[in-house]
Amino acid sequence: MRKKVVAGLLMGILTLALTGCWDQLSLADRASALVMSVKPASNHRLQWTFYFPNPGITLSSISNISSTQQFYTASTTAVSLGAAYQKVQVQLARDLYLGQLEDVVFSQDLPAQTVNRVINAYNRDGILPKTVYLLAEPTAVTALPTTLQEPVPTVYFTKYFECRKCQPVDLSQPAWQVWDEIHTPGISPVLPYGTQRPSISELLVYPTDGMPHLLNHSMTLGWAYLTNHIRKESLSFKVREGLVSMSGIKSHAKVKLTVKDGVLVARVKIHAEGALTQWPDNAAMTPRELKLVQSLASRQILHTCLRTIQFANQTRIDPFGWGRDYLFRHPQAGITNEKRRGMIWPIEAHIAVTTRIPATGVSP
Amino acid sequence: MNKMAEPISPGQYMWLVAISVVAGGIYLWPQYLVTHMGSNGIYALFTTTAIAVGVTLLEVAIALNVGQPTFLASLRKILPVLGIGFVFPISVLVCLVTDAIILALYGHMMKSYFYPLTPILAVEVCIVGIAWWIAIRTLSAVARSVQFWFPIILLLLVIIMAFSSIHLRFLDALIPSPHFFIAPWLNSVASTWFLYANGSVVVTLTPHVEWKRPRDAYFTAAFAILGQGAVLLVFYVIGLATLGPNGVSHLYWPLVYIFSLVSVRTFFFKGIGAFVIMAWTSSIVLYLAVHMFCFAWSVTSDIRPPAAMLRWGVVAAAGGLLIGATLFVPSVVQAREVLFHWVTPATLLWTLLVVPVEWFLSTRYRRRNREEEM
Structure with missing residues (x-):
């Protein structure tokens, strides 16, 4: 009997204690930020802006309001994430909560060291979700792109990166992955570059230190072909008879990597497959023509890839992570490459592209 | 012998031996190893597992040779004065100190990832409280608890591992370097031994199974240890293949970090990786319960009649010691320093010195007994 009483008491205490609900806070008392943006400010400070969904928005009002009304913001300048948290907390009459954060947006004008510092501080806090998407934007952009089709305020970036089928090229960079790249020698971290339109089709590459380099859309495609990030791309080019898509x-x-006389030799074999969606009306599709189209597509992909590698060599970046991959296979090589953070330049690439078009539509 | 010693099945024995190692400190794995050895950490893992199998087999042999119900009773037969006054207290103490630091670090991990506002002590007291509640029961009751919960824990881990397998990226990072250095290898072996330290609970558990053949005892115990070694290997692969050696070495709790990345947004419970906390809290509770149960049983088994209250008190004292020791752990940095650089190497040294000697004395005891019988 006594044992049962003790067990009952113990269970009761544990049930209360282990739920962890003693410090619970109702949703109305929390200010749950969805997006954090970091921009340069004067005196080596940073401007931190937190975007909170506006709970006043209802389904009926959603089509009448501008995107700026879907979110309210709290902003401050501070040297560090911790200081910014404190300062913004003071501005709010609710408990600032970052556990639901979805995106962290960096200004394009922040140097690699600052971005690394912020990501490191972010990663150190166990409560902050590490699956947030990181991206970069021009400093001038202030409004948050939202998706107006949603019944609740939704951030465009999150929705886009989560929709695996929407993206021609997978450019999503979760925080944990970027943090890992910062700490792993032999790779230059990349962040997707978003514009106000909104559109995400370019990348910023962060060198070991200094300002990031922009990979334009074509070079971003080259990066994607070389690193297996292509999801459903399209290609257009001209043949004698007209436009082909x-x-x-x-x-x-x-990719096979070797190092020869200090040069990173990459032997890359790319195989692409896609459907023919446009073909000049006046030309007939024959096996010979199909072969020609396939070889022209291969050539275009090859050119895009070579241009990207050329840019990487010029700017001394390795967004492909080939230095890292080489070090993983040859851990002993790490000692000699410490000064360059494991990066090996120049990169000499031998690329072979094959393209197959299994589907050619319903007409010849 | 007393009423507590109703026999357990070989299967229950296997689960008990398995939970008495690895289950406590698994969440610290494999950061230290990877920091010091990188992709060569696999060699240290194989070495520690081999030592653990060897030590466990010797402990099974001690139990079978002496045939006494507990570790302390076995020591009394083979090493009457020194065993009771010196070997047993030190074996128990080093194990409890290891457990205390593991518990303290677990509390810090819980605070860092899940309960930022809850005092660490509250988490620790809850864990020790449940462990106490399990440890005050009889052997078969403890065995049934472990037999029920441990497979569930493993199943949960398998589910979470399946979810997190989408993040596996660098299988190349598992390739060991051809350059092998002795010093970091020895360092890693000496510092990761805490995973296998169990204060010779195997000696207490082995006599309570009705073995058909003695070799079944050896096989079952070795299987349990190797099973836990396989769990460590799988986690090592997940850690290295997800983050690479550099990422893993920059995190105190790499596996908690990796499992926290498992997020299914369309699922009702977004952070499905948080299930791992339930698995690990249960496993640390059972791990501590088995340790405390065996120690308390050793101490009280010869006192007749074995008052239940006395065992409750001894288990409570062990629990109190654990909680008390955690109070002296000021921070994660210091706790790790003490665990990796002092307590664990000392425990390994002690185990490697004492267990072979105990085994030698137990074979001599057995021979002498046989001669007397003849």
């Missing part, structure tokens, strides 16, 4: 392109790259 391919879409739904998927590709797979196999």
Whole structure:
């Protein structure tokens, strides 16, 4: 009997204690930020802006309001994430909560060291979600792109990156992955570059230190072909008879890395597959023509990839992570490359691209 | 012998031996190893597992040779004065100190990731409280608890591992370097031994199974240890293949970090990786319960009649010691320093010195007994 009483008491205490609900806070008392943006400010400070969904928005009012009304913001300048948290907390009459954060947006004008510092501080806090998407924007952009089709305020970036089928090229960079790249020698971290339109089709590459380099759309595609980030790309080019288009392109790259006389030699085999969606009306589709189109597509992909590698060599970046991959296979090489953070330049690439067009539509 | 010693099945024995190692400190794995050895950490893992299998087999042999119900009773037969006054207290103490630091670090991990506002002590007291509640029961009751919960814990881990397998990226990072250095290898072996330290609970558990053949005892115990070694290997692979050696070495709790990345947004419960906390809290509770149960049983088994209150008190004292020791752990940095650089190497040294000697004395005891019988 006594044992049962003790057990009952113990269970009761544990039930109360282990739920962890003693410090619970109702949703109305929390200010749950969805997006954090970091921009440069004067005196080596940073401007931190937190975007909170506006709970006053209802389904009926959603079509009448501007995107700026869907979110309210709290902003401050501070040297560090911790200080910014404190300062913004003071501005709010609710408990500032970052556990639901979805995106962290960096200004394009922040140097690599600052971005690394912020990401490191972010990663150190166990409560902050590490699956947030990181991206970069021009400093001038202040409004948050939202998706107006949603019944509740929704951030465009999150929705876009989560929709795996929406993206021609997978450019999403979760915080944990970027943090890992910062700490792993042999790779230059990349962040997707968002514009106000909104659109995300370019990348910023962060060198070891200094300002980031912009990979334009074409070079971003090259990066994606070389690193297996192509999801459903399209290609257009001209033949004698007119315009040809391919879409739904998927590709797979196999990379073999060696180092010869201090040069990183990459032998890349890319195989792309897609559907022919446009073909000049006046030309007939024959096996010979199809072969020609396939080889022209391969050539275009090859050119895009070579241009990207050329840019990487010029700017001394390795957004492909080939230095890292080489070090993983040859851990002993790490000691000699410590000064360059494991990066090996120049990169000499031998790329072979094959393209197959299994589907050519319903007409010849 | 007393009423507590109703026999357990070989299966229950296997689960008990398995939970008595690895289950406590698994969440610290494999950061230290990877920091010091990088992709060569696999060699240290194999070495510690081999030592653990060897030590466990010797402990099974001690139990079978002496045939006494507990570790302390076995020591009394083979090493009457020194065993009771010196070997047993030190074996128990080093194990409890290891457990206390593991518990303290677990509390810090819980605070860092899940309960930022809850005092660490509250988490620790809850864990020790449940462990106490399990440890005050009889052997078969403890065995049934472990037999029920441990497979569930493993199943939960398998589910979470399946979810987190989408993040596996660097299988190349598992390739060991051809350059092998002795010093970091020895350092890693000496510092990760805490995973396998169990204060010779195997000696207490082995006599309570009705073995058909003695070799079944050896196989079952070795299987349990190797099973836990396999769990460590799987987690090592997940850690290295998800973050690479550099990422893993920059995190105190790499596996908690990796499992926290498992997020299914369309699912009702977004952070499905948080299930791992339930698995690990249960496993640390059972781990501590088995340790405390065996120690308390050793101490009280010869006192007749074995008052239940006395065992409750001894288990409570062990629990109190654990909680008390955690109070002296000021921070994660210091706790790790003490665990990796002082307590664990000392425990390994002690185990490697004492267990072979105990085994030698137990074989001599057995021979002498046989001669007397003849």
